[in-house]
Amino acid sequence: MSARTYGLIKILIIFKMIALPNEYYYEIFNNFRQDYKNLFSCALVNRQWCGVVIPILWNEPGHHFKDIRLIRIFLLTLNAEEQAQIIPFKIALPSHPKPLFEYTSHITSISKDLYHGIQNWIYYKRSEEYELGCELENAFKYSLIAMILRTSKSLKHLYLDEIICNQSLFENLHEKLLLPL
Numbered sequence: 172m173s174a175r176t177y178g179l180i181k182i183l184i185i186f187k188m189i190a191l192p193n194e195y196y197y198e199i200f201n202n203f204r205q206d207y208k209n210l211f212s213c214a215l216v217n218r219q220w221c222g223v224v225i226p227i228l229w230n231e232p233g234h235h236f237k238d239i240r241l242i243r244i245f246l247l248t249l250n251a252e253e254q255a256q257i258i259p260f261k262i263a264l265p266s267h268p269k270p271l272f273e274y275t276s277h278i279t280s281i282s283k284d285l286y287h288g289i290q291n292w293i294y295y296k297r298s299e300e301y302e303l304g305c306e307l308e309n310a311f312k313y314s315l316i317a318m319i320l321r322t323s324k325s326l327k328h329l330y331l332d333e334i335i336c337n338q339s340l341f342e343n344l345h346e347k348l349l350l351p352l
Contacts, residue, residue: 196223204230229277236284242292245315248275248322253314260307262296275319280328289315 196219203210204227214224235241246265249257254264289311320326 193219193223196220197227200224200227207235225272225274226277229274231280232278232284233280233282234284236282236288237291238288239292239295242288242315244270244274245318248273249314249318250321253318253321256310256314257307260310262307273322275322276324278319278323279325280330281316281319281326282328282330285315285330286312 200210200213200220200223203213207228210224210228214221214228232241243265247267247270249264257264289308293308293311316331320329
């Protein structure tokens, strides 16, 4: 933990003795939005800080979409219909309980890194036991994008060039979600 972050935590602990509204904590933590590691540490301090920090961490996950752990969290958020797209491929979906937070509700931007995260997860699974192709990748793309569009309350930017390069996948998403073309 850097000295700067340690100092911030000390100051915030002192402020904890003075009841501050969450909005103030949000403004303070928001100044550290690029410092993911230390923000994550702050989320572990107590429930109040966690509730303030999680939306900041998940606002724009950016390059973190490439991380297979993030894709695993997304898979835990899929509903039955979205899981049904993946089930024919006999992929073992994570069996953990749903996450404590609805992380995807805080996402404001989806980048092409989501596509790379999907590829990384499939590559990881392939190296374990699966020999799967493009159809699985398209099913994952469809399921994850449908889930993010369903759960995100503040999505502003959606990059689909590399994510949806399959016309039928795009048409299925359009039909399901009734997006204007």
